[in-house]
Amino acid sequence: MRAVQVVGYHRNLELTEVPVPEPAGPWDVIVKIGGAGVCRTDLHILEGQWADKSGVELPYTIGHENAGWVHAVGSAVTNVAEGDKVILHPLVTCGLCRACRSGDDVHCESSAFPGIDTNGGYAEYLRTSARSVVRIDDSLEPADVAALADAGLTAYHAAAKAARRLTPRDRVVVIGAGGLGHIGIQVLKALTPAELIVVDRNPDAVKLAVSIGADHGVVAEGDHVDDVLALTGGHGAEVVVDFVGEGGATAEGVRMLRRAGDYHVVGYGEDVVVPTIDIISTEINIVGNLVGSYNDLCDLMVLAARGAVRLHTAKYALDDFQTAIDDLDGGRVRGRAILIP
Template identity: 60%
Template sequence: MKAARLYAYDEKISPDSLKVEEVPEPEAKGPLDVVVHIGGAGLCRTDLHVIEGQWAPKTGIELPYILGHENAGWVHEVGSAVTSVSVGDAVIVHPLITCGLCRPCRAGDDMHCVAQEFPGITTDGGFAELLKTNARAVVKLPAGVEPADVAAHADAGLTAYHAVKKARMELLPGTKAVVIGAGGLGHIGIQSLKALTPAEIIVVDRSEEALQAAKKLGADQTVVADGGHVDTVLEMTDGAGADAIIDFVGEGGATTDGFAMLGRARNHYVIGYGENINVPTIDLISTERSFIGNLVGTYNDLAELMTLQAQGKVTLQTHTYQLDGVSDAIADLEGGRIPGGRGILVPSAA
């Protein structure tokens, strides 16, 4: 099969770091293994961070290996004990392969599985024609939902939904949520907020184009991040600050700005990453404001998100590339040139 494999870490995101080549097909050797024929594999900024080498100290994975952690397609082969899906079923793939036996898995916190594997990060991923995962990771797609249309939900959509689901208990009628970043993750988060909460949604972004799109997706107010946006948001909240910050940027000063826009005893949900948080501890203690990290989401979160997708309440804006064009796709992602919200690789044989 064809696959795009990473051969070298490169801080300059050189397209030459990835090579499309023929590799052996994965096989369902274990009883719970599932091999998925990829219909779409999402491009994510985490892929850039992987290529840059940021994840190397955490994973220790040996190069070369196949990237791609946002995957959807059709079941190609199943192990002897798999009963939840059959060959030919359309599925989206939860980004983690989990054991189901550890305490986090049994508590429904499967994204914290102690024996997890993370295809595209710690093992071979979905920038390929076939991907091996397990039965616990595959969610059947509702009728009429195509894999290429939802692949990015496997991480970007799931993470955005998971963060909003956490925040919804404090986003009651009359509250205000500030979304930082209206791009690939933010446009999903805005829709999730609209679907799950009655809160007024204020979106902050540098791009006027992105803010116009945010309005169409459900934003009640938009603010250009032009240096005066913190004061603008504070004025919009009568000086009290937001009831929740949903931060899809996490770099370039976003965490500092978000904390400054946040109300007392409220939470800053961090989804995007790239910078260190630098806040005096006295400011945390005296106001009881908190930062909350968000790691993908659970299997049930993904199943719920697919229901919202089928209902038309949360949709993705995507642009497709052939697998052979992965270098161009990575360059477009790094350069902010992908039309719409998310780039999707589609294997030519799909």
């Protein structure tokens, strides 16, 4: 089968032929890939940022946002069958550790991460686990939802956590309306009655945010913190969800926050620098967000089937992987780029 592999850091990916994976254990599931999301993390992998953390041996197949059809299953698999349409939770988890038993499987003590530390989905087939596959509604197509497996799941996880404290009297600010942000906006509109303010440097991204449910769109042109404060009566928002996390967004996000508010960090790239006396005197909370759990993915797919969450995509043939990578790196992708074998 065709597979796009990392052959060296600071080098371009290469398309090659590798054997089709087969079930090696009773819980294995082989998925015929219908769509694989192209994520900014993939760029970081090529830059070598994940080399030490993942410990992966090169070459290997990249791609951690995957959906498709069940091709083959191990002897113990009963939750899916050949031909089922599925989306894949990005982790292969053990099911036995404390985190898995608690439903917090993203913190599994013995997990594998296809596309990060083992072979992923920039290919025609992928091996995963019965614990990782979620059957999707007949109305959904793998290529249309593949990026919900990570980008969407991360956005859902953060938005769902934020929504727990929001009431109709509250305001929530979303920083960044790109690949993750445009999903988070839709999830927040589905889960909370709070007033939603979206901030982005790109006027077109702000227009998109308003079209999918934002109550206010603010273009980050220099006065955007003051604009947000004006929209919140000078107090700031009860919740800020930052999908950017770099370029000064963290300092601005804290400034947009109301006393006793929650600042959710999703995007990353710079430090959050807040004097401890300010954290104490205003009693703000700084909340980290990783990818969501299997149950989060199940909930997200229900919203997708209802039409409450729609992924904006740009689709590329698998052979055009380099164009997709270049477009993402150059800021030319609106929503998420998807590779289709």
